[in-house]
Amino acid sequence: MDVSGGSGQPRSGNDEPARPQSGPTAPAADGTQPDPAAAATPGTPGPDPRDPPHPAPDGPAAQPPAPQPPTPEPPAAQPPEAPAPKTPVHEPEHPEPGRGPHVPAHHAAGGEPHGTGRGRGPGRPPQRKPEPGGGLLMGRPFGVPVYVAPSWFLVAALITWVFGGQLDRVLPELGAARYLVSLFFAVAFYASVLVHELAHTVAALRFKLPVRRIQLQFFGGVSEIEKEAETPGREFVLAFVGPLLSLVLSGVFYLALLPVEPGTVPGVLLAGLMISNLIVAAFNLLPGLPLDGGRMLRAVVWKITGKPMHGTVAAAWVGRALAVSVLIGLPLLTQSGALGSDAVDNVGMDTVMDALLAAILAAIIWTGAGNSLRMARLREHLPELRARALTRRAVPVPADTPLSEALRRANASGARALVVVDSEGGPVSLVREAAIVGVPEHRRPWVPVSALAQDLTDGMRVSAELSGEELLDALRANPASEYLVVEETGAIYGVLSAADVERAFVKAMARPS
16 A cells, blocks of 8 residues: 555555455355255265366266255256346456466555456447446546545545645635645646556556556555566566655656745745655665555565565565554654754643544554565466366266156266256256255155256366466456366366365465475
8 A cells, every 4th residue: 555645556456365255155056055065965975076078978977066964855847947048248358378287466465366367258338347346436547447445534634624724824824725735736746646656557557567556545545556577577576656746846846836935825835845755766766665666675675585485585575574663653753852842841632633644544554564475475376276187077977867767877986066968968058956965865856967067167167277366357357166177178177166165265264485
């Protein structure tokens, strides 16, 4: 997060790549909730998710989803109805060259993954990616939406009040109009913060890194960049351009101040903007995450060691040291008069406000440094999430096959999923695990598998080669409880349960670096 005017420090979403929650935890269309921990069907072999499945027309591999205790029996004359098919969604595109399973990064205290595009199915119009939101939309420079968070109005009111009090001492003749001038200063200052963030955005776009949005908030700006730089050199440039622009703006305001008469409204405004941009640049150059200087330090250590994780650890611990220094040092400097004010011997309202400001800044820096460490660990483990390793072996069955017969075939071949195929063996739908659990055993000979299946959409077909962030992106873009995993040739590889991905994600996060 940009502290005091914009850090330009990439982060990832909400400090942690979003898990495919809408997939693993999504209830089935018939209202039942999948239970990944259900006990296996009697006589069913244990799960073997890594066993490569290559189904044959009458029974490839993989044990069917395990049944739960039977639910109340439905009326005999009304077998379970087939769920209404979901609206088709679009299949994710193949990743561009060079776009590995990196965790997306957002500017500020932490880090996000959302970089996979979505293709267009045959005959379907393109769908616009959902807007990220985050406040009041102000515009789209370079195609990137700029939002003003509600917290900005609070800090704008605070700046107006504080700067208005200073104007009352410098220009007492303004009277109540000083607050109008102060409001103009608050808006101009945040316009400078926006320029700082646009510098990061332009650099990211230049390096072909997608930018989700820019948000102006309480303590500055946030440029949410959805991927990390691929080299330490680009990382350094991406972080440095923000403070550089703030320094340039400070110089511009200084040059504009030279011909202006001191003690006037324009003179006071230009001097305030010059000093504030200088403070923004200097603060963000401090060498600790999540500040821009921390990203620069990370890039240097990355370059020296060849390992980005080492750079993140070094810059994050320096950031934590900075947080402690701000918490203790800022009130002491203010009280001693070292920052230009008169020394204070007693504890007054100004001292309390300085301590509160120091505590807020220290908390932001400490939290951002911790988020950066957590995201770095996640980036190390994300490649372990591989669709091919997590896929369940599946049995293809015709639509009119009774559920009991389909389960018998799956048990015989050690399969754990059912794929409904047409007369030519092409997949048309997936039998939902939650729906099987809800059918009592004595009803299964009279329930066709088609009544429990969900029609396949483009988004429910995922490549067996997907892994890491790109796998999570594909599942998030098309929420479902099961996905058909296919080879590059289009051949069926098996079925991927979103619950399995969720468990693997949690397991990877719990593993130490």
